[in-house]
Structure formats: C-alpha cells, structure tokens
Amino acid sequence: MKILFKNAKILNLDIKEGIINGNVVVENDTISKITTSAINEDFDLVIDVKGNLLMPGFVDTHCHSPMTVLRGICDDAPLDEWLYENVIPCENKLTSEDVYWAEKLAILEYLKAGITCIEEGYFKNESIVKALKECNFRARVGFGPTTKTSNVDNFTLLKNEKAIIEESNLIKSVCFVHSIYTINEKEILECVDYTAKNNIPRSIHLSETLNEVGDCTVKHNGKTPVQYLEDLGFFDRQTLCYHCVHMDKDDLQILADYNVSVSTCPSSNIKLASGIAPIYAMQNKGINITIGTDGVASNNSLDMFKEMFLVATLSKVSIYDASVVSAREVLKMATLNGAKALGFDVGEIKVGKKADIILININQPHYYPQVNLLSHLVYAGKSGDVYLTMVNGKILYENGKFHIGEDENKIYEQINKIRERITKK
Amino acid sequence: MKILFKNAKILNLDIKEGIINGNVVVENDTISKITTSAINEDFDLVIDVKGNLLMPGFVDTHCHSPMTVLRGICDDAPLDEWLYENVIPCENKLTSEDVYWAEKLAILEYLKAGITCIEEGYFKNESIVKALKECNFRARVGFGPTTKTSNVDNFTLLKNEKAIIEESNLIKSVCFVHSIYTINEKEILECVDYTAKNNIPRSIHLSETLNEVGDCTVKHNGKTPVQYLEDLGFFDRQTLCYHCVHMDKDDLQILADYNVSVSTCPSSNIKLASGIAPIYAMQNKGINITIGTDGVASNNSLDMFKEMFLVATLSKVSIYDASVVSAREVLKMATLNGAKALGFDVGEIKVGKKADIILININQPHYYPQVNLLSHLVYAGKSGDVYLTMVNGKILYENGKFHIGEDENKIYEQINKIRERITKK
Numbered sequence: 001m002k003i004l005f006k007n008a009k010i011l012n013l014d015i016k017e018g019i020i021n022g023n024v025v026v027e028n029d030t031i032s033k034i035t036t037s038a039i040n041e042d043f044d045l046v047i048d049v050k051g052n053l054l055m056p057g058f059v060d061t062h063c064h065s066p067m068t069v070l071r072g073i074c075d076d077a078p079l080d081e082w083l084y085e086n087v088i089p090c091e092n093k094l095t096s097e098d099v100y101w102a103e104k105l106a107i108l109e110y111l112k113a114g115i116t117c118i119e120e121g122y123f124k125n126e127s128i129v130k131a132l133k134e135c136n137f138r139a140r141v142g143f144g145p146t147t148k149t150s151n152v153d154n155f156t157l158l159k160n161e162k163a164i165i166e167e168s169n170l171i172k173s174v175c176f177v178h179s180i181y182t183i184n185e186k187e188i189l190e191c192v193d194y195t196a197k198n199n200i201p202r203s204i205h206l207s208e209t210l211n212e213v214g215d216c217t218v219k220h221n222g223k224t225p226v227q228y229l230e231d232l233g234f235f236d237r238q239t240l241c242y243h244c245v246h247m248d249k250d251d252l253q254i255l256a257d258y259n260v261s262v263s264t265c266p267s268s269n270i271k272l273a274s275g276i277a278p279i280y281a282m283q284n285k286g287i288n289i290t291i292g293t294d295g296v297a298s299n300n301s302l303d304m305f306k307e308m309f310l311v312a313t314l315s316k317v318s319i320y321d322a323s324v325v326s327a328r329e330v331l332k333m334a335t336l337n338g339a340k341a342l343g344f345d346v347g348e349i350k351v352g353k354k355a356d357i358i359l360i361n362i363n364q365p366h367y368y369p370q371v372n373l374l375s376h377l378v379y380a381g382k383s384g385d386v387y388l389t390m391v392n393g394k395i396l397y398e399n400g401k402f403h404i405g406e407d408e409n410k411i412y413e414q415i416n417k418i419r420e421r422i423t424k425k
Numbered sequence: 426m427k428i429l430f431k432n433a434k435i436l437n438l439d440i441k442e443g444i445i446n447g448n449v450v451v452e453n454d455t456i457s458k459i460t461t462s463a464i465n466e467d468f469d470l471v472i473d474v475k476g477n478l479l480m481p482g483f484v485d486t487h488c489h490s491p492m493t494v495l496r497g498i499c500d501d502a503p504l505d506e507w508l509y510e511n512v513i514p515c516e517n518k519l520t521s522e523d524v525y526w527a528e529k530l531a532i533l534e535y536l537k538a539g540i541t542c543i544e545e546g547y548f549k550n551e552s553i554v555k556a557l558k559e560c561n562f563r564a565r566v567g568f569g570p571t572t573k574t575s576n577v578d579n580f581t582l583l584k585n586e587k588a589i590i591e592e593s594n595l596i597k598s599v600c601f602v603h604s605i606y607t608i609n610e611k612e613i614l615e616c617v618d619y620t621a622k623n624n625i626p627r628s629i630h631l632s633e634t635l636n637e638v639g640d641c642t643v644k645h646n647g648k649t650p651v652q653y654l655e656d657l658g659f660f661d662r663q664t665l666c667y668h669c670v671h672m673d674k675d676d677l678q679i680l681a682d683y684n685v686s687v688s689t690c691p692s693s694n695i696k697l698a699s700g701i702a703p704i705y706a707m708q709n710k711g712i713n714i715t716i717g718t719d720g721v722a723s724n725n726s727l728d729m730f731k732e733m734f735l736v737a738t739l740s741k742v743s744i745y746d747a748s749v750v751s752a753r754e755v756l757k758m759a760t761l762n763g764a765k766a767l768g769f770d771v772g773e774i775k776v777g778k779k780a781d782i783i784l785i786n787i788n789q790p791h792y793y794p795q796v797n798l799l800s801h802l803v804y805a806g807k808s809g810d811v812y813l814t815m816v817n818g819k820i821l822y823e824n825g826k827f828h829i830g831e832d833e834n835k836i837y838e839q840i841n842k843i844r845e846r847i848t849k850k
Contacts (some may be wrong), residue, residue, distance in 0.1 A: 002431040026753065040705075061646070068790075068793070069794060071791075071793070071796035071797075071800075071801065072796065072800035072801055072804065072805070073797070074795075075751070075752060075800045075804060076737070076741075076747070076748055076749070076750070076751040076752065078746070078747055078748050079747060079749050081748075082747065105793055107788055108789075109790035109791055111787065112790055113790075135822035155814035190464040190505075194682060210745070267734075267738065269742065270738040270739060270741060270742035271737075271738045271741060271742075271804065272741075272745065272747050273741040273742050273744075273745050273746055273747040274742070275742065275745070276742065283455050285799065290729065294827075296805075297710070299804070300800065300801070300804035300805045300806075301791045301793070301804065301805035303805075303807070306734070309692075309731070312501070312696075313692065313695040313696045314695060316695060316696060316697075317694065317695040317696075317698050317699070317700065317701065319698075320635070320700070321501055321503070321694065321698055321699050322501070322502060322504060322697050323501055323502050323503050323506075324506065325501070326499060326500070327501065327503040354502075356808075364537065365493075365530055365531075365533040365537055366496075366534055366537075366726045366727070366728075368493070368496070368530060368836075368837050368840045368841065369494060369496060369840045369841050369843070369844035369845075370837075370841055371497065371844060372497035372498070372500075374494075375496075375497035375500045375725065376496065376497055376725070377499060378495065378719075379497065379696065379724070379725035380497070380725045380728075382726075382728070382808060382809050382810070383807060384807050384808070384809020385809065408790070411793075412788075412793050412795075415608040415793050415794045416793065416795055416796075418794075418796050419794035419796060420794075422448060
C-alpha cells in the first residue's frame, strides 16, 4: 500500500518556521518520502490535504482507557467520595467483556482527537489487548501487581501477566507498579528485581497529591516518594512517572540524574484538586516531559489539545511568568517526547518513522489569520479539528467515520448498558 | 416564521435532572412553546434534533472581538513585551475597515462555538456595530474614554460615542471605562456622572493583575481598586467588572453589597500569568458570576467550553478542594448569569425568552455513556460539538455553513491581508 498526502503544511519542530509546505509518502507502515516538489509516481491512494496541517499523531503517556465507561460518574466531589464510594464500587462490577467495550469506546475517542499511541494502565489486560489489536491501535500496555496476588509467587504472576500482552509492532509492555501507597515494599522490590533481570521498563504514579508525599515522609524517615523509590532501585532502568505534581528541587534532580521521563496530566490534576506540576522547573533540569490525559473518570475526556493548552498556561500562571513553556515545547512534549518515553519510533514526520499521522482542518475561524500555526495549534486548537487519523499506515478515522472493523453505534449501545448495570444500587 | 425543534434533550438547570426530552417552538424571535408531547401544527421549518442537546447560546461577557486579527501575534512573552512591543503597535495601524473585517471573523468564531451574545469593548464602534447588525448578532457594546480625548468636553464626546451604537433588540450599549490605570480620575468621575444622569450601565477591567492592585494601593492611600472605585461612586449603578482576579474579602463584600456582576476570564488570566480568580469565594458572597473569553490576543480563541472547564477546575485546584464549583453552576454562569448582567432576555430555554438556541451533537464518543449530560458538557464538551446556532430566531450557523450574508472565505482573505500589513516592519 502506497499513499500520497499532497499539498500539506507539514509540522516540523526542528525548523524555525515549524511548517514545511509539501507532500508526504507512506509505504505500508512507514513514512518513505517527504518532498516540497510534485511527485510523479503511482499511488494506491492520493489524499489532497488542501493546505491543511499534517502532523504526527499525539502520544498520550498516561491512560486508564476503560474508565470511559465511568465518565461523569462523580464530579465536584472530594477525592475519597469520588474514589471509594463511586469509582471503585463500579470498577469491581466490570467484567472482561465490559472492559473490552470500554477500551473500544476509548479508542474511538482517541482516534477522533488525533491520539495515535497510548500508555495503558488498567486491569483485565486480555480484553484490553484484544480490543487494541482488533482496532490496529498502538499502545504500551502496563502489567503488574495492581490486584491482590494469590499464593502463586510474584515472578510467575508477572511472567503470566506479561505473556498476555503479546508484543508486536503496535503493542509493547511495561511493568506498571501502581503507586507506593497501593503496592507494598516487598512487591515493589520484586518488580524491580524481575524487570531488571528481564530488561523491562517501569511505570508508576508518583507524587500526585500532597497526601501521598506527606504519608511517605512520615512512614519512611522523611523521605519523599522520589527519594524512597530511588533507595529501592526503582529508577535504575528506563522509567516513566505519572503526574509528578509535588516535587522539590532534590526530587527533580534525582529524576534528571536517572533519565526518568515524566507524564504530566494537568486536567486530571486540576479537576481532582491535586495541584499544578512544576513543568518549567522540570525543563530546567532537562527532564523528558511527556503529556497524559489520565482516565476519563478524572478529567473527563481524552483530549491532548486540552492538555497542551493547560501545560503551557498552568506553567505560566503557577509562577506568574507568561514567558515560560512555549507552544513549540508543548507540541514536542505531546508527540516526540512521548514516543521516546514509550519506545515507539513515532512522534515526528520524518522519513523512516512509523506512519502515525493526523490531518488538522485549519480552514476554520480560529486558525485565522493563518500565521503562527504552532501557536494556533496549542492555544486555539481543538480536538474536533482533527479530520483524519492514521495509525501505522492505516486510516482509522476520517471525517466522522471510523474504520476499526466495528460499528461505533454498537459500542455506544454496549457502553450505555454497562453503565446502567454497574451503577444500579 | 415558525420553527419546530423536535426530539431534543432540552437543557433546564432548574430541575434536578437538568434535561427535559421534548420539543421547542420558535415564533419569529421568541421561544413560544415547550412540550414533551408531539405537536400537531404547521411550521415553516421542522428541525429534527434526533436526541441531541438543545440549550441556550452562550453569553460571553468580556470581549475585544476585533483582536481576532492579532491571534498568536505574541505568545509566551512577558506582559510588557506582549502589549507594548506587539499588540499596541499593530492596533495603531488598524483602520475602520480592518476592524469591520476582524469583527466579522470573531462573529464566525462565536457562531461556530455556540456563543450568541457578547459584551463588546473595543474602538471604532461604527465598524463594530455595522458588522454586528449585518450579521444579526446580539451584543452590548461598550463606549467611553478609551482613546485620548480632544478639546471637546467629555459629555459631548460620550453622547456622540453612544449615538454611534443605535440600540435595538439586538444591540445595547454600556459605558466602558477601560480601567483605573488607563483612565484618569477626572474622566472616571465624568463617566460616573454622565451614566448616572442618563441611566446607562457601566463596565470596567478590575483587579486583573497584582501590579494593578499594588500600584493602586500605593497611589491611593492603601485603597484596593475596588475600594477606590467605591469611593468614586462607580458601583452606584448596574456594573459589570471584568477579571476580578486579585480580590480580598472586603473587596468581594463591596461587590456583593452593590450587586456588581463579575466576568471571569480564566484562559486569559492563566495564559498572561495574571492569576486565578476566587470564584468559590464570590459564590459564597452571592455575587452574580458570568464568564468571558477576553480578546483573542490573550487567550487565543473564543471558546466558552474551554472557559467553563477552566472555571470549574481552576476553582477546585486553587483551594485544593475538588468539591467546589459544580458543572451545573458553571453552565448557569455561561448562560443565564451572563444574560442578566448584560440585560438581555436570553440565557434559558423558557417560553417568552428570545430565541438564542444552540444544538450540540452528543452522538460522539466523549458524550458516552449518555448519562450526566451536564457533567459531559462542562468537563468533556468542546466547541466543535455545536452544529447549529440560532440568534434571535435566525439560524446563523449550521453544519459548517454560515448564514451571515457574507462568504467566510472573503473574511479569511481580508484577515490574512490585514495581518500581513500591520505586522510589516
């Protein structure tokens, strides 16, 4: 399969202008050519981009996709009421089939919003991987001690869990240690040992709330969560930490020293009143900053445009300095930085990269005057502006229509039914 | 003209469920009937809403619409560089015709985002009013001492400025005193006197930045901007104050005592690093809180969905309490509260109200499961979900097509040209 995208404004964050006018060729799953002059070749499909924007799909580095089924289940409530009275009781009722449908709803939402690659962290991975593979979607899927273990030893459990994920071009796995407040020290150390021996990267929720930091310092002789994990050897291998809201200078230095990547999730952090992450300070330490939506129960949509706007603007207001964290930097966080953190060869429109490509309709009022497009994307862009989404060379969404081998109305119906069942008193 | 909207989910913030399934009849410019059962009458037009959401258009209470032409002109820069090196030099080059086209671009953006009524504050009102009237758009337009006055007395100037606005069902006027740091005390007092004698409401930028508050307290014997204006008699008549970011308890009490309305502009406030307004504290004082986008140069799009999300979530994070400022409250701020502040009989779907109506496509992934629609609107909704916008009984936007008597491509072309000219060194 050989596809030509012609007459595109191609996003390129390496050059000053940020945009190249030209054409992009995709052969099978790979970007094979980028030219500024006309191409005289045969193609299976020619897409006239008509001067619209062509850019890499967004990489969303922190997701609990099946939580789509819990959308709006409890807003405007304190964390305890939200989690223990609403989220967890409903999650406990979710069957494997429920998780499969909820994952598919999330994939619809990702595709419509131009998200082409995620880091997944939930349970019932057999359902998640089935949905991802059926839809041809790209993900790094977390496995690990998120549920209570039986009397089987942890190594066997982890191996079994990892085997479910079946790696491929589109699917990778990561050891997802939920957090220091849900997983005990013995289990964390077993994960550290297992992943070190088996060459597996690690992910964890980290320093999301003041409570987490406070409890940790009380319990572990004044150590912050970052210091505590460093002492356990957690950062010795490739690691991605979600949230990282409450961090002091020493914490940031530790993350920088170990080349740890951060997934910042601003909409979740402000909606749950957790706080505002110190993104500018992280930049100054040279930390690889990526962006995540978190799950729908806490944010309440899967929308990297919303997150990009928030990363840039919350960083400014939190230190009373409008000049920090630029649109260009945020676009890189939402694409290439995320790809690097997850280990996929995507996140840029470059020859040789996997073809995760989205088209943005800039022939709309909020993209005029048509200059400074990087700024427009971050500060005025909306997920509804995406009109085509390609993952690994396959067009999965175009102008309101999904091509994922499943009628979206069937997914909607299933989701409504599941929600009704799990919220019945 | 008699129009039926059938099979709608009608937003109604007075009832617990927030939604009524039914039909809405519009006769000429007014909502004439709301029923839950089928209607057997003749109509000029029947619109099948197909179970989508029908709600009042958004009322945007703080705008500088023609700043659309300055979109993205200078981001990620300190306020002084933004204002004095970029915004003002370009504004100085704007002709009356430029302002006319830039106002029209803003109207396109408002309509596409479901905004049906604004409070306008800019200069060259003759161009603004011409564009508004041609498009059949609803606005309260500010006039006042925003530019340097000649040797004509201020009363004559104000009267002349007011006369330009020609009030109608769709257009009202307000005396817009820019701010205490741009208008001197003598001029403020003249406006206070003129508006008192002529029964005209007042608007002003107020306590937007820490600098404004600090400078005022130094200059005026420790008085905050609110205390200073109270002493000048500014709040004696119906008043709307924009921003109100830095306010202490006494300030809020003064606004409450005088029934002053507030227009909060969160995206502008965080992008320009001004701060986060104390919305929850305002609620506790019973202040009428409304929402504004501010101008595009500072925010950078005209999108009440973005603002609603921010009002709810910034209020939570700023006081570390996820339970404050609910979706329902925010929806009321964005509709009815704004209508009250501007004095238009809109902002609700009720019999007798003027027909400012929008339709929201909820047959999309981010509205599923289809429960808790108030939450979905505020926390997951996007301006791109609006597919029909009616102002005063006329459909001005539907499914990507504008009906404002002007080809949008002509507007886009003009805007690109103007931008090129005003930014030429």
